[in-house]
Amino acid sequence: MRPMIRAVLLLIVIGGLVAAALIYWVARTGLSARVPPSAVEERLALAMRRLATPTAVRSRPNPIAPSAAVIDEAVEHFADHCASCHANDGSGSTQLGRNVYPPAPDMREARTQDLSDGELFAIIENGIRLTAMPAWGTGTPEGERASWGLVHFIRQLPTLTPEVIARMEQLNPKSPAQFREEEETRRFLAGEDPAPAPAVSTPTSHQGRHD
Numbered sequence: 001m002r003p004m005i006r007a008v009l010l011l012i013v014i015g016g017l018v019a020a021a022l023i024y025w026v027a028r029t030g031l032s033a034r035v036p037p038s039a040v041e042e043r044l045a046l047a048m049r050r051l052a053t054p055t056a057v058r059s060r061p062n063p064i065a066p067s068a069a070v071i072d073e074a075v076e077h078f079a080d081h082c083a084s085c086h087a088n089d090g091s092g093s094t095q096l097g098r099n100v101y102p103p104a105p106d107m108r109e110a111r112t113q114d115l116s117d118g119e120l121f122a123i124i125e126n127g128i129r130l131t132a133m134p135a136w137g138t139g140t141p142e143g144e145r146a147s148w149g150l151v152h153f154i155r156q157l158p159t160l161t162p163e164v165i166a167r168m169e170q171l172n173p174k175s176p177a178q179f180r181e182e183e184e185t186r187r188f189l190a191g192e193d194p195a196p197a198p199a200v201s202t203p204t205s206h207q208g209r210h211d
C-alpha cells in the first residue's frame with residue numbers, strides 16, 4: 001500500500017509542476033491568435049479530430065458522381081460560402097483565413113487531401129469545434145448532396161485552372177460598396193451616363209423653422 005501512496009503523491013507533484021509550467025508559459029507568451037499554432041498543438045488537435053470521427057463515417061464513400069453539374073454547383077457554393085476563409089484556390093490566404101486561430105489550412109496539401117471522402121464530408125457537415133470552421137449541415141438530403149459535391153470539388157483544388165478561379169471571382173460575395181464601384185466602372189467603360197447620385201436629404205429641414 002505504501003508504494004502506491006508514494007506513486008500517487010509523485011503523480012500529484014508532477015501534475016502540479018506541469019500545470020505551473022503551463023500557467024507560466026501562458027502568462028509569458030499570452031494566447032494571441034496571431035502566432036502560428038505549435039507543431040505539438042496542431043498534431044494533438046488533428047489526432048483528437050480523427051478520434052472524434054466514427055469509423056463508419058470515415059469510410060463512407062462519396063455516393064454521388066462528379067458530373068459537370070455537380071462540380072458547377074460546388075464551385076458556386078465554395079465561392080459563395082467558403083472562399084472568405086479558404087480562398088478560391090483553397091490556399092487559405094485571405095484576411096480571415098490567415099488570422100483565425102488555428103488558421104485555415106492550405107487544402108491543396110496532404111493534410112487535407114489525405115483525409116478520406118467520409119472525413120471531408122463529416123467536417124463540412126459538422127464543422128470543427130473550437131475553430132472558425134462552421135458546420136454547414138442542414139439535416140436535409142439536398143444539404144448532404146451539396147456537401148458531397150464540395151468533397152469532389154476539394155479533390156480538384158490541387159489542379160484548379162485559372163479559368164475556374166476567374167469564374168469564382170465573379171461569384172465571391174461583394175460588399176455594396178464594391179458592387180457600386182464595379183457598376184460605375186462598367187458604366188464608364190460602356191460609355192453610359194454615370195449612375196444618378198442618391199438623393200441627399202437637406203440637413204437644414206429641421207433647423208431655423210418655427211412653424
Ligand code: HEC
Nearest residue numbers: 081082085102103104105111112123128131132133136150
Ligand atoms: C469562417 C471561416 C471559415 C469558413 C467560412 C469555412 N471554413 Fe473550413 N475551415 C476553417 C478553419 C479555420 C479550418 C481549420 C480548422 C482546424 O485547424 O482544425 C477549416 C477546415 C476545413 C476543412 C478541413 C481541412 C483540414 O485539413 O483540416 C475542410 C474540409 C473545410 N474547412 C471545408 C470548408 C468548406 C467546404 C466550407 C464552405 C462550405 C468552409 N470550410 C468554410 C475556416 C472556415
